[in-house]
Amino acid sequence: MEGIQVVVKHQGKRYDVELDPTSTGETFKFQLYSLTGVEPERQKILVKGGQLKDETELSSLGVKAGQTFMMMGSPSSGSSALERPKEKMKFMEDMTEAEAAKSEGATPAGLVNLGNTCYMNSTLQTLRCVPELQEELQKYSASSSSSGPDLSQFRVGGNSLDLTTSLRDLYKQMSETQDGFPPMMFLTALRTAFPQFAQKAKTGNGYAQQDAEEAWSQIVSQLRQKLKTRDRGADGAESSTQQAADVSFIDKYLSGRFESILECDEVAAREGGEEPVNGEDVFLKLDCHISKDTNHLRDGILAGLEEKIEKKSSVLDRDAVYTKKSRIARLPKYLTVHFVRFFWKREAQKKAKIMRKVTFTHELDVVEFCTETLRKQLIPVRDKVREIRKDEEDVTRARNRQKMAHKQEEDRQSDLKAEGPASEKKLVEDKKTENKDADTAMADAVYKTDAEYDAERAASIQAAKQELFALINPELAKDDGANKSGLYELRGVVTHQGASADSGHYTSYVKKQGPMDPTTGKRKDEDGKWWWFNDEKVSEVEAEKIETLSGGGESHSALILLYRAIDLPTAEEVKQ
Numbered sequence: 001m002e003g004i005q006v007v008v009k010h011q012g013k014r015y016d017v018e019l020d021p022t023s024t025g026e027t028f029k030f031q032l033y034s035l036t037g038v039e040p041e042r043q044k045i046l047v048k049g050g051q052l053k054d055e056t057e058l059s060s061l062g063v064k065a066g067q068t069f070m071m072m073g074s075p076s077s078g079s080s081a082l083e084r085p086k087e088k089m090k091f092m093e094d095m096t097e098a099e100a101a102k103s104e105g106a107t108p109a110g111l112v113n114l115g116n117t118c119y120m121n122s123t124l125q126t127l128r129c130v131p132e133l134q135e136e137l138q139k140y141s142a143s144s145s146s147s148g149p150d151l152s153q154f155r156v157g158g159n160s161l162d163l164t165t166s167l168r169d170l171y172k173q174m175s176e177t178q179d180g181f182p183p184m185m186f187l188t189a190l191r192t193a194f195p196q197f198a199q200k201a202k203t204g205n206g207y208a209q210q211d212a213e214e215a216w217s218q219i220v221s222q223l224r225q226k227l228k229t230r231d232r233g234a235d236g237a238e239s240s241t242q243q244a245a246d247v248s249f250i251d252k253y254l255s256g257r258f259e260s261i262l263e264c265d266e267v268a269a270r271e272g273g274e275e276p277v278n279g280e281d282v283f284l285k286l287d288c289h290i291s292k293d294t295n296h297l298r299d300g301i302l303a304g305l306e307e308k309i310e311k312k313s314s315v316l317d318r319d320a321v322y323t324k325k326s327r328i329a330r331l332p333k334y335l336t337v338h339f340v341r342f343f344w345k346r347e348a349q350k351k352a353k354i355m356r357k358v359t360f361t362h363e364l365d366v367v368e369f370c371t372e373t374l375r376k377q378l379i380p381v382r383d384k385v386r387e388i389r390k391d392e393e394d395v396t397r398a399r400n401r402q403k404m405a406h407k408q409e410e411d412r413q414s415d416l417k418a419e420g421p422a423s424e425k426k427l428v429e430d431k432k433t434e435n436k437d438a439d440t441a442m443a444d445a446v447y448k449t450d451a452e453y454d455a456e457r458a459a460s461i462q463a464a465k466q467e468l469f470a471l472i473n474p475e476l477a478k479d480d481g482a483n484k485s486g487l488y489e490l491r492g493v494v495t496h497q498g499a500s501a502d503s504g505h506y507t508s509y510v511k512k513q514g515p516m517d518p519t520t521g522k523r524k525d526e527d528g529k530w531w532w533f534n535d536e537k538v539s540e541v542e543a544e545k546i547e548t549l550s551g552g553g554e555s556h557s558a559l560i561l562l563y564r565a566i567d568l569p570t571a572e573e574v575k576q
Contacts, residue, residue: 004063008045010036010071019063026054037075041451044072054450055407060414098176104515109174110536112182116201118535119212120187122508123219125533126492126562128171129510130334136229136249137168163189163219164226180536194218211351212494212506212559213338220284220336224250252481256283257330259371264313265321272315281326285336285560286369290354297337297360297561301369304340327371331378331483334491335366337561341496341551353499357552360490362543364563367486377473378486384471385485385566388464395460399453465569472568488563495549495556507534507556509546 003018015035019028029040029052045052046069047061100106111121127133142162166189174181191198197215201208227249248255263276288300305326313320337360345352367378476484491511498504510531514523532541551557 004065004067006063007066007068008032008035008071009068010038011074019058021059021063023058024054025052025056025058028052028058029054032071036071038071038073039076041449041454042073042076046070046072051449053406053410055403056410057414060410097178101176101178107178107538108531108533109177110180110533110538111174112180113535114182114184114187115206116209117183117187117207118506119210119215120183120190120197121535122494122506122533123212123215123560124167124170124183124186125508125510126494126560127216127219128174129492129513129562130253130564131513132253132333133223133249134171136227137164137171140164140168140227142226161189161192162226163193163222165189167219167223190215190219193222209502209504211342212496213342216336216494216560217284220250220254224248224255224284250284251282252332254284254332254334254336256286256328256332256335257281258283258326259329260324260326262309262322262324264316265308265323266313266316269313269315269320274313274315280329285338288337288339288358290340290356290358292356294356294358297358297364300339300358301337301366305369328366328369329371329374330479331366331370331374331486331565333481333483333565335364335483335488335563335565337364337563339551339557339559339561341557341559342500350500350502353496353504353554355499355551355553355557357550358558359550360558360561362490362546363566364488364490365486366483366488370486375486377476378484380471381468381473381485381568382487384468385487385568388468391460391464395457466574469569469571469574483565484568485566487566489566490546490561491564492560492562493546493549493558494560496559497554497556499554504554506559507532509533509541509549512540 003020006017006019008015008017010032015032017028017031017035025045026040029043029045032038032043032045033040040054095103101109111117111124113121142165163186166186170181170183170186197207197210197218199208199210200206225248228246229249229252231247231252258281260279260281261276262279264270264274286301287304288294288297289303290300291303294300294303307324309322309324310319311322312318339358341354342351343354344350365382367375367382370378472484476482493509495507495509496504497507510533512526512529512531514526516522517524528543530541530543530546532539532545549556549558
């Protein structure tokens with residue numbers, strides 16, 4: 001269909017515009033935006049029957065050549081006509097390798113398999129998804145470093161056998177390329193710090209395959225000793241005390257605390273006066289124990305919070321069985337969960353794998369695993385989060401229903417007008433009848449434009465943030481490395497394919513972050529997709545792929561899950 005030449009009057013000026021009858025009101029508004037500088041959401045275009053809606057089909061207006069439209073509205077403050085970009089546009093072919101790696105949409109670097117090192121590669125890729133870790137590593141400087149040669153110019157890693165320094169250098173170099181990177185220097189540092197990873201293969205050719213969970217634990221334990229961070233208060237400000245500045249990064253962000261009760265199983269010990277022993281333990285991961293009754297992650301975690309211990313009873317004067325029951329007293333911002341899939345099979349003399357399928361969720365609620373004191377602090381925030389989510393879903397559904405009903409009514413009126421005077425008369429009569437229906441009249445009365453709806457939604461979200469922030473427990477608010485709601489979202493998965501820890505193949509999945517907004521410095525919304533790191537091969541997969549990693553055979557099954565506390569409003573956001 002050919003375009004129609006129309007005239008738009010705005011603030012005393014006339015604009016000749018070619019209107020495309022096959023497009024919508026939204027498209028027409030963007031045409032006028034290019035001419036007047038008035039943003040589409042601030043435009044009011046008068047047509048027969050009221051204002052032009054974004055979703056209105058222009059063909060339904062019956063526009064004739066030379067027809068005049070009146071437009072009202074002014075540009076938002078600080079904007080007028082289109083402006084020249086402040087920064088010169090840079091094309092991909094003009095970027096350096098490092099600039100291209102940091103650009104929006106870039107594929108993250110993979111890691112080259114240096115001979116049965118997939119266990120290490122998958123671990124490093126998953127840990128790399130912790131932005132606070134990368135930020136703190138950039139500030140790290142070893143007190144003493146190796147005097148070895150500087151190999152960074154050969155793209156093989158850093159220049160120190162200090163594991164933390166090597167990790168810092170490796171992550172920096174990975175951020176500057178989209179190719180597979182050989183982590184030679186880090187591998188050397190790992191084998192130097194932990195000789196178990198330098199074990200040779202039984203065949204005599206190269207190095208043996210290792211357990212990714214053991215690599216994870218050893219790397220985290222080393223970071224716990226070496227990497228320090230400055231503590232921050234509830235307001236986000238750094239503490240000025242030296243003691244607070246020396247807190248371990250791992251203790252702050254990745255470690256939790258158990259409170260436990262150890263009690264003898266035998267009645268004779270209790271009757272003899274033996275009292276239960278209360279204790280505290282730090283944990284760096286939660287174990288999901290797998291038995292014939294384990295079907296879901298929750299089952300395995302609950303099983304891991306209770307264990308049997310054999311030790312000497314002072315009352316019975318002999319060995320007895322004790323039960324240790326633990327509950328979580330502190331939740332870290334990043335929670336590691338380990339599926340205990342490997343066990344030592346004596347007859348085979350190797351670590352065998354438990355194949356059982358154990359499902360897990362993208363969002364994990366751990367409130368039931370906590371102490372009574374911590375539960376009371378978490379539940380109000382958790383319940384409010386769920387209430388806000390439900391309200392948002394209800395509003396969105398209602399909005400979609402309203403838009404659909406409004407669109408159907410506009411289509412019906414357009415069809416009747418097109419049929420002629422008799423149908424128009426019927427339309428008037430139908431309208432009188434409809435006005436008697438209070439519900440229909442109310443639906444027409446409350447219809448809002450997209451701009452009005454977005455403004456109301458923004459105000460509603462801000463009010464919800466203030467309510468949610470007010471519910472955060474003051475004691476928890478002081479610990480910015482802790483989870484304050486009991487809810488976690490899945491960010492990374494280390495998987496194993498095969499029947500034994502000493503063989504098979506490890507890969508990892510990491511959830512994609514939203515692109516960085518250069519104006520605000522904050523990340524935009526995520527698209528829900530994941531990166532799959534298979535050594536140097538990196539590919540994008542849908543979220544549904546993660547649901548296939550529950551096990552049940554020799555195919556890829558989750559071994560380590562990395563969860564992050566859901567985002568809550570900050571003091572700065574509430575003030576805004």
